[in-house]
Amino acid sequence: MTMIFGIPLPALLGQLLIGFINGSFYALLSLGLAVIFGLLRVINFAHGAQYMLGAFAAYLLLAYTGIGFWPALVIAPLIVAAISALIERTMLSRLYDLDHLYGLLFTFGLALILEGSFRWYFGAAGQPYSGPQILAGGTNLGFMFLPNYRGFVVVASIVICLAVWLLIEKTRLGAYLRAATENPQLVQAFGVNVPLLLTLTYALGAGLAGLAGVLAAPVYQVSPLMGSNLIIIVFAVVVIGGMGSIGGAIITGYVLGILEGLTKVFYPEASNIVVFVIMAVVLMLRPAGLFGKEV
């Protein structure tokens, strides 16, 4: 058997693939976070809670209305987006003129309230959620047995990331968005409804978190704290990628997933700190992040 650094090649390839799967979740989540920060300058600490809301929406849809995975993949993110739009309109938008810190504190408090109430109501233990039947089972790739569902997650994540990136960087709507954050008064003067655009942006970011939540539900259990376990890593991803850089967030998400996967092979005990070590190093060498612009 071919060995690389004392690890059999198939095992290494398997770990790389698993890292890529985890990276898909990091990318999806950091994408939403980067959209919100890049366009609204809000540090959205409620992102993990919105991810959790997405998973719970899918779980509740199935438990109470019998709506399965595929419709939930669309409905659940819309529910999260709607709730988040409401929150943005009634509360968050009042903080835009203040220091960024207020937005951070507000969303952090929001996350604690959401997670606390779900924990109180559903308990801390996870609720099981089954993925779609059609993706049950797995495929033997020779070097590893890939569960079909996880393969689907990778593909879905790449497609969604690309679509969002194109939407913001290449379309007219995206141009409005970017312009509206650059100089709201001017864009408003051109007859564009800026507050509506900002609400839609926040809803889009939150909806992406909700979508990641639905995708995660069959892989991990649906639990109130699933987001808080992830949010810190995702923030590290965004910081490494460069705050507000959408492309940077996507690429960093995948790369860090893979690096974390490799750490699990060589020194598993370090697997949950490797991301932060990288963050510290990047911040020292390039304070604006790998893809960020120096301000």
Next chain:
Amino acid sequence: MRIDKTVLAAILVAGVMAPAAAVAQEVSDGVVKIGILNDQSGVYADFGGKWSVEAAKMAVEDFGGKVLDKPIEIIDADHQNKPDIAVNIAREWYDTKQVDAIMELTTSSVALAVQGLSKEKGKIDIVTGAATTELTGKQCSPYGFHWAYDTHALAVGTGGALVKAGGDSWFFLTADYAFGYSLEQQTADFVKANGGKVLGEVRHPLATTDFSSFLLQAQSSGAKVIGLANAGLDTANAIKQASEFGIVQGGQKLAALLFTLAEVHGLGAEAAQGLNLTEGWYWDQNDKNREFGKRFMERTGRMPNMIQAGTYSAVLQYLKAVKAAGTDETKAVAKQLHEMPVHDLFAKNGHVQANGRMVYDMYLFQVKKPDEMKGKWDYYNEVATVPGKDAFLSVKDSGCDVSAFGK
């Protein structure tokens, strides 16, 4: 205002008189207070959790609510699986809340820390929720007791069953703290002593959500048995993800070394069927257990596992010991706990060794197939009894220096 002063005076006097009170036949502070300290919101929330608190309250009610004519009180707190938080709570309980004994103590790292503090403070602790044999081994306490189960019993019970069934090569997925090491090492020793070998192990952090990477390493090791030296949600997640990666279909067996009714229920019979596991108590073993299970169900909506039933037993036995000693003074009660046989619905023929280990018969169960189940909680078939003397280490083998206790 007047009353406050009287109380204050009484406290001052009691403080001055404390050394003398140790000999007096009475209950300190006029109340026997038991603290249930465990994980109520994390990975082990169902393993013991607030259900253990409910079991403790049932024990108090069954005892009559009073001991030596003084009221009995149960207080509880969530230690979040963090030894530092647990020790702070325990210190506060002992120093300012008049707690006489702390029990349950899920999570080995927490149990060891709190037992250390209890020993220093001269207080009794009875552990039902943690597994490490260290509690009655090198880190034993003259006032520390270990109820329910430990890593040695699990290694002998579940490990033994799989070795007997031909599982002679093992790979471990181990929770990265005291409990995991203890469970892995004792199971590995047992496997080796029976002619088997250990091909490797991987340590994962507590509360891991994604086991795929670790499972893949276990899979490529080619071991016949993958030993899960973890607990609670961690084990449930590992089993669920193992089936995703086709590990069982590939011919490898999973050994969930610490798995209780709570996790079986959380995982569902479909995913858990066929698993071997070791518990000291099951609700459907006899009429007494069924009756207790039914009462517990009415209060909590679930059946108890050995941690919760064990906590009931520990509280009950402690109260019996206080009654027999005629005081809640630590040394007198500890003496009674060491000497009295344990005979209740949890342990039929239990006794406590000099190192604090409560020895009783444990059982090997197998999880039923979904179509064999007659009711919602009808999960187990009883496979074998693991006699207490085999399940638990003797004082000599435990590594506990009991001769130091008198000093």
